[in-house]
Amino acid sequence: MSVPQVELKNMTKRFGANLALNNVSLLIRSGTVHALLGENGAGKSTLVKCLVGFYHPDEGHIQVDGREHRLNSPKDADALGIGMVYQHFTLVPSMTVAQNLVVSGARLPAYINWQSELRRLAEVTKKLPFHVPLDVRVSQLSAGEKQKAEIVKQLYLGRKLLILDEPTSVLTPAEADEVLGHVRSLTRAGELSAILISHKFHEVRRFADDVTVLRRGASVRTGAVADLTDDALAEAMIGEPVSKIVQHAPKSPPKSDIILSISDLRVNGDNGLPAVKDLSLEVRAGEIVGIAGVSGNGQLELVEALMGQRDRSGTIAVSGSSFNGTRLEIARLGVYGLPQEPLKNACIDRMSLAENLALRNFDRVPLCRGIAMNYGALAEQAERLVAQFRVKAPSLTASMSTLSGGNVQRAVLARELTQDVRLLVASNPTFGLDFVACEETYRRIVEARNGGAAVLLISEDLDELLGLVDRVLVMSAGRIVHEVSAEGADKRVIGKYMAGMKAA
Amino acid sequence: MSSISGIEPVPSKPLVTAAQLSVALPVLAVLLASAVFAAFVALSGQNPATVFGLIVQGGFGSSFAWQDTLSRAAPLVLVGLAVAIPAQAGLVIIGGEGALVLGGLAGAVVTLPFAGVHALPMQLLMLLAGALIGGLWFGLAGVLRQYRGVNETISSLLLSYIGIAVFHHLTEGMLRDPASLDKPSTHPIDPSHMLPTLPGVGVHAGLAVSLLLAIAAHVVLRYTRWGFALRVVGGSARVARMIGLAVNRWILGASVVAGGMAGIAGAIEVAAVQGTANSSLIVGYGYSGILVAFLARHQPLAIVAVALLIGGMQASASLLQRRLGLPDATMLVFQGLIFVCVLVADAIAQQLRETTRR
Structure with a gap:
């Protein structure tokens, strides 16, 4: 053929x-x-x-x-x-590459003669430029090997x-x-x-x-x-001339005061194994620190531990006070976040736009007095934020899931960045967003930094990261393995650290 | 502005709003179930019109029927709340029967040492004891879920069986009144401690208690920051943690309050109807409560209305039996049909929502 x-x-x-x-x-x-x-x-x-x-x-x-x-x-x-x-x-993660390939065939016999199938498979794959170990379980392959195996499957x-x-x-x-x-x-x-x-x-x-x-x-x-x-x-x-992908604001020298200080952080992943191992880092006021890394190297767990969504050991301090993610601490220390997939990770999809805009301050005056909610004040706040951040929605009472991705992101930006932000944790904040929404997200992050906030930006997109940050940390296998200032950053070197080819 | 509005289309309004759907779906489900039930009674040789007529007559046709319906509705409202309150927090707890019987047992024994004491404090004590034990029982399901990862629907259902077994064990064992020969019961409470009848209605005061609690639940869930926080927890535990809510505490709190509702239902049955804790408590109110809550879409005020409907249906069962010789279980069949239709309608609505989103 x-x-x-x-x-x-x-x-x-x-x-x-x-x-x-x-x-x-x-x-x-x-x-x-x-x-x-x-x-x-x-x-x-x-x-x-x-x-x-x-x-x-x-x-x-x-x-x-x-x-x-x-x-x-x-x-x-x-x-x-x-x-x-x-x-x-x-x-299928629990099967070997060879088994995956054999069962992917459209017409499987009721009885599989594995011996002959595997021989035939070896013949076919020998001719390909891709080298994928056939008798290893898919779950043990790296992302690159999995992707190659997917392509091998198509060729097979x-x-x-x-x-x-x-x-x-x-x-x-x-x-x-x-x-x-x-x-x-x-x-x-x-x-x-x-x-x-x-x-x-x-x-x-x-x-x-x-x-x-x-x-x-x-x-x-x-x-x-x-x-x-x-x-x-x-x-x-x-559909219009591009000005510049990222308007990198002029850097002001970072202030000396340390906002976020993490030391000896250990976090387990969903599988119960350590995902973050003895990680320490500091972020100062007025700087954006980027964490580069291939997904699945502990970034998710780091962010979740930081936001109080996951158990951990080690210390996390914000402006010198210990931080465990309670409502009181969040408000007092000014810790806010821009997670990836904001509809899923920062919004309640079945609550209304107005209610979602109030998640940070629903229990404070003027939205709440004593225990009684003031829904009038809640609607007023929503109206103000929607106008200010140009969120487009059918109505303020429309459920969050009716908004487009870009508008969900605008709503989250409005909610998080109109607080008194002293530490912003952004995790793949532009994942899945269109061009305009990405631009706006970048601009708002830089604005927060210029306003004196410390920003920790976790991103799998190296170009995005290098365009925004002042300092890059590379995370691999749960550890920070490399640190470099944005000016001295070399993509190839960072890539090698990301791939775990160089140890710290 | 123009460049943004050019790229982000404003989503059009859906054909039917969520609020309209939440009323239409249960109504449709009941209508569909009625049609199937009509076929069912027709198959057993009865005229469906006669049967439906008798249901209306037996449930709502006379002041006696209304009294029967209302006194059945009182516990149904409470066990409905026991399902609806955790549902706000994203839990499906269906073990109301266990919390109800244990709450009833607690209510039945707590005042025994105080025969002759003034009635009001004793009545409150009975309700409180029921609430405490019921809350503890649901709290167990909450703890198992949050700290041991056990599915709360299954654990609450199984705990319900354990609760019923404990109830039998105690009422037939150490708490049994030796005078109760054919029907093992606890010692009867002081007759002066029984809940009074509401003047003019002819129904016990438990009805007022359950109505007040339903209104309280409505107000708390709708108009306070507690209700707001609970909806956030129910919407997404991840996001709730991100904004600093102590998710475990909210889940446990909701479970305990819900169990308290079911426990109070049991205590009311003892303090207003039975006078002792005996097997007459185990008549499936807890399970009917699941139907009530689902049909009411977990809205406290709607629960009151649905409890009346289901209470009326149950009240009419004896009339159907007497007039048409239909077995007692006929009404259970009807209830079951309604439940299946509600679940199917929910599933279809869910699917519609997902396809329209795409």
Whole structure:
């Protein structure tokens, strides 16, 4: 089976009144990597879901090698050799890679002859540039190896067009280079075509041949990557000229007073094993300290311990007083947070927007006198914050889950940053947000810093981190393994520490 | 401003608001259950119209029927609250029966040494003892959940069986009145300590107690910072911890108060109806309370209305038996049908919400 040329023609898809795809055409030339760029909600995933048979387009059709095909289910896509690698892993963690590959086959016999299956598997995988240990349980693989195993699975299943949905979001820069490099060389060798969904320009530039930019369901720009500048791509994505990704405010020398001081912090993960090991760090007033690291190296546990959501040992002090996350301490010491996925981690989805805006001060005057709530004052506060932070919502009493992601984030920013913030803990605060909401989040974080707050910023996005922080700490396997000021930071060195290739 | 409004569409208002849905769903569920129940009685050879007529007559057709209905509604309101209050905190506690019988037992024995003492303090003491023991019983489920990770729905249900067993053990053993021959009971309380009848209504004062508690629960949940905090805890323990609420304490508090409600229900049954703790307490009020709370969507004032409905249905059971020879369990079938329909309606509503969000 040669590598097919796949073409999507005039695809339109509506969800109710919402036009998710508006007459989008896309040509994936045989043996190339075609990148799909676009903000969240631009229609990228709707488009590829049509291509793998999950959705059925209202108009338009799919051509493979010039022949029109109707994809009624993922099985039809499978028959055409179209497969998808998801952002999150789909292998069974408790099984070995080999077992995963064998059971992924569409037609499994009732009795599996493991001996012969494994022999056949070894034959197939030997020819691939990817080296994945076959007899190791998936749960013991690193994120990069898992991602490779996912791709190996697709190749083992004989897929000729691979759709990669933000495949590097959980990988270190080195792992990302390796995985995408292999995909690229397979396409060059004419064994594969690929669609790469990404929002990292440098990935697109290095690994893709063609690019199509989607915005609000329409294809707004398409062409060879080499012919388009980053600025042109960014402009197409957001629909207006880009000023600058991050307006890094002029640095003022950090003040001397230490706001956050953590020493010998130990926290267990959900599995009961130590996730944060004897961690110590300090953040001063007026500085942003970034924690870089691949997800799953203890950052989540660190943040949860800091916010009082998880048991710990060791000391956490804010402005010299011990901090355990009680309401009294939060208000007195000014500790606030911007968690990732704010709808889930900072809001009560079934309570109203106004109530969510009051989570920090619902039990204080003027919202509450004695034990009696004053819902009039609560609504007034909400009205003020919504206007100030330009939150868009059907109404103040609409439940939080009816707001879009960007507006949920604006509401959380409004609630957290209008307090007397002396320590701000931001954890992947822009994860899953669109361009405009990201910008605003960055701006507000920098403003808080300039207002004298100490900021601890945990992020898996190294570019985001280096654009914002004054000092970088690298976290790996529960420890701080590297520290460098933002000016002296070298991405490659940080990447090596992130990957655990260098010990402290 | 313009650039932002261009990119962030304002979500359109849903066709039906959540408030409308919360009324419509239980009503639809009851209608559907009634249809199935009509088919059921038709199959057993009765005219559904006659049956429904008798239910209305037996529950609400005369002052005697109303008295029966109201005296059944009193404990149903309280065990309904025992489910609804923890539900605000995100708990599904269904062990009201256990807390009710143990609360009744506590109420029955606590005043025995004080025969002849002035009535009012003794009546309050009975209710308090019931509340304490019931609260302790639900508190156990709360502790098991928060500190040992045991699912509170299962533990409360199993604790209920243990509670009933303890009740039997004590009423048939060390607390048994030797004079109670065919029906093991505790010593009867001083007749002057029995709860009085409400003037003009002909129903015992326990009805007033349960109504007052339902109103109190409504006010606390709706208009105080405690209710607000409880809803935050119920909405997301993670977020509650982030904003500094002591989640364990709130969960335990809600469990204990809820158990107290069920315990008071038991104490009222003893102090107003039975006069002793005996197996007549174990008639399934605790389980009916689950239905009451779910049908009322855990809203205290709605619980009062639903308790009247279910109380009336239960009151009509004997009329159905006498007039049509339908077995006693017919009403249980109806109740069960309603419960299943409510759960199905809830599940469908949940699914609708999720698909519209996408």
